Amino acid sequence: MEKIRIGIVGLGRLGKRHAYNLANLVPGANLDAACSPVQAELDWAETELGVPHLFTSFDHMLAHADIDAVWIASSSVYHSAQVLAALDRGLHVFVEKPMGVTPDECDAIECAAVTHSRQVFLIGFVRRFDPSYKYAKELLDKGVIGTPFLVRSQTCDLDEYAEFQLEFVKTGGGIFLDMNVHDIDLARWFIGSEIKEVHAVGGSYVHPGFAELGDADNTVCLATFENGAMAVLSASRTAFHGHDTHTEIVGSKGILKIGTTPRKNRVEIFDVAGARTDCVRDFYERFEEGFIAEAREFVACIRSGRRPEIMPRDGTAATRIGMAMTESFRKGAIIKL
Numbered sequence: 001m002e003k004i005r006i007g008i009v010g011l012g013r014l015g016k017r018h019a020y021n022l023a024n025l026v027p028g029a030n031l032d033a034a035c036s037p038v039q040a041e042l043d044w045a046e047t048e049l050g051v052p053h054l055f056t057s058f059d060h061m062l063a064h065a066d067i068d069a070v071w072i073a074s075s076s077v078y079h080s081a082q083v084l085a086a087l088d089r090g091l092h093v094f095v096e097k098p099m100g101v102t103p104d105e106c107d108a109i110e111c112a113a114v115t116h117s118r119q120v121f122l123i124g125f126v127r128r129f130d131p132s133y134k135y136a137k138e139l140l141d142k143g144v145i146g147t148p149f150l151v152r153s154q155t156c157d158l159d160e161y162a163e164f165q166l167e168f169v170k171t172g173g174g175i176f177l178d179m180n181v182h183d184i185d186l187a188r189w190f191i192g193s194e195i196k197e198v199h200a201v202g203g204s205y206v207h208p209g210f211a212e213l214g215d216a217d218n219t220v221c222l223a224t225f226e227n228g229a230m231a232v233l234s235a236s237r238t239a240f241h242g243h244d245t246h247t248e249i250v251g252s253k254g255i256l257k258i259g260t261t262p263r264k265n266r267v268e269i270f271d272v273a274g275a276r277t278d279c280v281r282d283f284y285e286r287f288e289e290g291f292i293a294e295a296r297e298f299v300a301c302i303r304s305g306r307r308p309e310i311m312p313r314d315g316t317a318a319t320r321i322g323m324a325m326t327e328s329f330r331k332g333a334i335i336k337l
């Protein structure tokens with residue numbers, strides 16, 4: 001079978017990682033085209049990866065590149081327009097999270113995905129591809145901890161990235177949509193029910209600049225599900241020890257904890273400072289295996305005609321809940337979905 005020819009849009013912090021993976025680590029894929037409005041990013045794609053066809057505009061890439069699929073890693077505000085245009089052109093589509101930054105954008109994508117149901121459409125909820133989160137889901141499905149009734153999940157980024165985030169937040173959708181979108185997806189996946197109500201609080205405790213943008217640097221949200229289960233979802237942009245994503249699922253017969261200490265590896269250091277481990281520093285270091293696995297899954301789905309497990313409605317639900325959390329935080333009120 002011919003290789004799947006892919007065009008990537010967005011070659012920033014994460015797009016470059018995806019481009020490297022698609023070019024080097026995904027059997028059956030060929031990174032044939034790349035698009036970015038930034039010439040230096042295109043130069044990188046040409047020199048580092050040898051991508052043959054380069055475009056400064058997404059429309060030009062769709063019109064002129066001979067590709068089977070589009071990989072969208074551009075800023076979140078551009079996702080929906082790019083997804084719709086690519087589906088309309090008959091291409092398979094991978095889109096980074098969040099799928100869209102408004103419920104209307106997500107509804108339009110869901111409709112288009114139905115119309116183009118023969119094309120593979122995958123959303124980058126990378127944690128579902130992480131070996132530990134996958135294993136936890138397998139244990140849950142086997143009934144090892146009985147019936148789950150509480151998910152506690154957090155996403156924390158290093159404080160040193162706050163300056164980048166102050167700029168990123170303008171196109172990222174804010175702390176709930178940008179960071180907690182992963183925790184929301186995990187909570188729905190593990191509990192198997194829909195969130196019906198959220199109460200979010202938070203503030204700019206370390207970096208006042210986030211408040212000026214209507215955002216926060218530390219937040220907590222209590223969510224309740226239609227089946228009565230609960231979730232506590234928190235986010236922080238001010239961690240000093242490392243990128244600290246971890247999740248706990250509490251069930252009627254036990255608890256599963258995933259990544260409680262964000263260890264870099266299994267080495268423990270015992271010295272004059274005490275006993276400690278080094279930590280992973282960023283989301284990519286933590287989820288590298290997941291990022292490679294999701295790319296392999298996307299291409300395997302195209303080649304085999306299989307549908308991904310993650311559905312467009314998962315993307316819509318995560319955006320709706322993330323926006324409800326934002327509204328709750330801003331209004332100081334409980335929001336019903």
Ligand SMILES: NC(=O)c1ccc[n+]([C@@H]2O[C@H](COP(=O)([O-])OP(=O)(O)OC[C@H]3O[C@@H](n4cnc5c(N)ncnc54)[C@H](O)[C@@H]3O)[C@@H](O)[C@H]2O)c1
Binds near residue numbers: 058
């Ligand atoms: N799955 C995860 O854990 C994870 C982690 C980080 C980022 N992301 C997502 O990946 C996406 C990119 O994030 P990032 O951190 O790489 O951001 P970034 O700001 O570093 O990169 C954004 C990229 O989009 C490009 N771009 C901007 N406007 C464009 C346009 N109109 N057309 C085409 N390209 C355009 C920029 O040139 C740049 O290459 C975001 O949607 C973000 O939410 C996901």
